[in-house]
Amino acid sequence: MKIAFLSAFALDANVSLINALRKKSDVYFFVEALYEISNFLDKDKLEKTITPGTDVEDLQRFRDFISLDKTYVIKGTRNINVLKKLYISYKINQYIKKINPDVIILDNYMLTYFISTLCYRKKMLMIVHDPFLHSGENILLDRCLRNIHFRLIKHKILLNENQKEDFINHYHFHPENIHTSFLSVYDFLRYHQTDKENSSSRFNVLFFGRISPYKGIKFLLDAFVEILSSHKNSDMSLTIAGSGNFDFDIEEYKNYPEITFLNDYIYPENLANLINQSSVVVCPYTDATQSGVVMSAFAFKKPVIATNVGGLPEMVEDGKTGIIIEPKNTEALANALLTVYKDRTLLEKMSDNIQHRYFLGEKSWAFSADLFLDACKKIR
Structure with a gap:
C-alpha cells in the first residue's frame, strides 16, 4: 500500500508512526515548516518552496528513522496569506499526483493541503487530535476550517477510544467511518x-x-x-x-x-x-x-x-x-x-x-500502526 502522510505542525509522534508504517507499506511524508516551535524545523534555512528531506539539515538526525528521500519539507506561510497558501497547496498537489498514493493520511485542517483535500478527499483518512476543542481555545477560524474538513473527509481516526462514541453522537457521523488508534512513546x-x-x-x-x-x-x-x-x-x-x-x-x-x-x-x-x-x-x-x-x-x-x-x-x-x-x-x-x-x-x-x-507490548508503535493500516484498508 502506498501512503502519503500530510502534516502541518509536528514531527513528534509522526516520525515514530511513519517509522512503524513504513515497515509494512510505502510511505511518503510531507511536513510544513512554519513555526519552529511547532515542529523544530527552521523555515529560514529552506531555499525552495518544497525541499526533499535529504537536503534539510534539521532532519538528518532522523535519517535512520524515516526515509528522507521520501520526505518533503514545505516552506510554510500563515493562513492569513490565503493566495500564497493556496499556491503552495497547488504545488504540493502536483507532487501528490506523481506519487499517486492509495491512501492519504492528513493530520490537520489547515489550508496547506486544501487542494489535495478537494482532489483526494475520498481516499483520505483524517487524524482528529482533538475530538472536541479545548476550553479557552475555541477560535472561530479553527472551527470553520475544522467543519469544512469534517464535511469533506468521510473517514476519521481518533487517538483514543474513550471519546469515540461522544464524537460520533456529537457530529452525527456514521460509526463505520470513525476509527481509533493511539499514541505511543515519542521516540x-x-x-x-x-x-x-x-x-x-x-x-x-x-x-x-x-x-x-x-x-x-x-x-x-x-x-x-x-x-x-x-x-x-x-x-x-x-x-x-x-x-x-x-x-x-x-x-x-x-x-x-x-x-x-x-x-x-x-x-x-x-x-x-x-x-x-x-x-x-x-x-x-x-x-x-x-x-x-x-x-x-x-x-x-x-x-x-x-x-x-x-x-x-x-x-x-x-x-x-x-x-x-x-x-x-x-x-x-x-x-x-x-x-x-x-x-x-x-x-x-x-x-x-x-x-x-x-x-x-500492546501499546507500541507497531500496534498503533496496525490500527492505522486497518483503517486505510477500509478506505481503498
Whole structure:
C-alpha cells in the first residue's frame, strides 16, 4: 500500500508512526515548516518552496528513522496569506499526483493541503487530535476550517477510544467511518537527549507543555505548596516548564525556592534533559483528549500522574504506569505525589511497566500502526 502522510505542525509522534508504517507499506511524508516551535524545523534555512528531506539539515538526525528521500519539507506561510497558501497547496498537489498514493493520511485542517483535500478527499483518512476543542481555545477560524474538513473527509481516526462514541453522537457521523488508534512513546526526543544520566539526588516533579487554562497548573502548585507545608524537610522540587500566559498570578509561588518556572518554549534538547532528570511527570488537566506529554514522559520511562479526563486514563494505567486522579482536586494530587515520593519501589515498578507495554507490548508503535493500516484498508 502506498501512503502519503500530510502534516502541518509536528514531527513528534509522526516520525515514530511513519517509522512503524513504513515497515509494512510505502510511505511518503510531507511536513510544513512554519513555526519552529511547532515542529523544530527552521523555515529560514529552506531555499525552495518544497525541499526533499535529504537536503534539510534539521532532519538528518532522523535519517535512520524515516526515509528522507521520501520526505518533503514545505516552506510554510500563515493562513492569513490565503493566495500564497493556496499556491503552495497547488504545488504540493502536483507532487501528490506523481506519487499517486492509495491512501492519504492528513493530520490537520489547515489550508496547506486544501487542494489535495478537494482532489483526494475520498481516499483520505483524517487524524482528529482533538475530538472536541479545548476550553479557552475555541477560535472561530479553527472551527470553520475544522467543519469544512469534517464535511469533506468521510473517514476519521481518533487517538483514543474513550471519546469515540461522544464524537460520533456529537457530529452525527456514521460509526463505520470513525476509527481509533493511539499514541505511543515519542521516540524522537531520545534523538535530542544530551544528558544521558539522571544525576539528580532530589525528587523532581515536572509539568511541561504549553501554558493554558485547561492545563490545571494552579491545582498542581497548590498541591505542591500543601506538601511543602507538611513535609518541611523533603527533598522534593517542582518545575513548571512551557511557554504561554498563566491565567492566575504566579508571584506568590515564586517565593518558594523549591519551585522553578521556565516560562518559555522548551526546545527538544532541553525538554529531553528535563524529563530525564525528573522523577514523575504531572498532567493536572481539567479537560483533555490524548496527550503528547504522557508519551514524551514514557519515552524516558517516567511515570505520570494524570487526571481522569478525555483519553488520559487509556494512556496512564492507574497503579501500573502512573496514577489517575479526579480533576480539580488538590488533595488527591498531593496524595498521589506523596504516594510515589514515599514508595520508590512502586515508582521503579511503574517504570518497568512502561518499558514492557510501550516499548515491547500492546501499546507500541507497531500496534498503533496496525490500527492505522486497518483503517486505510477500509478506505481503498
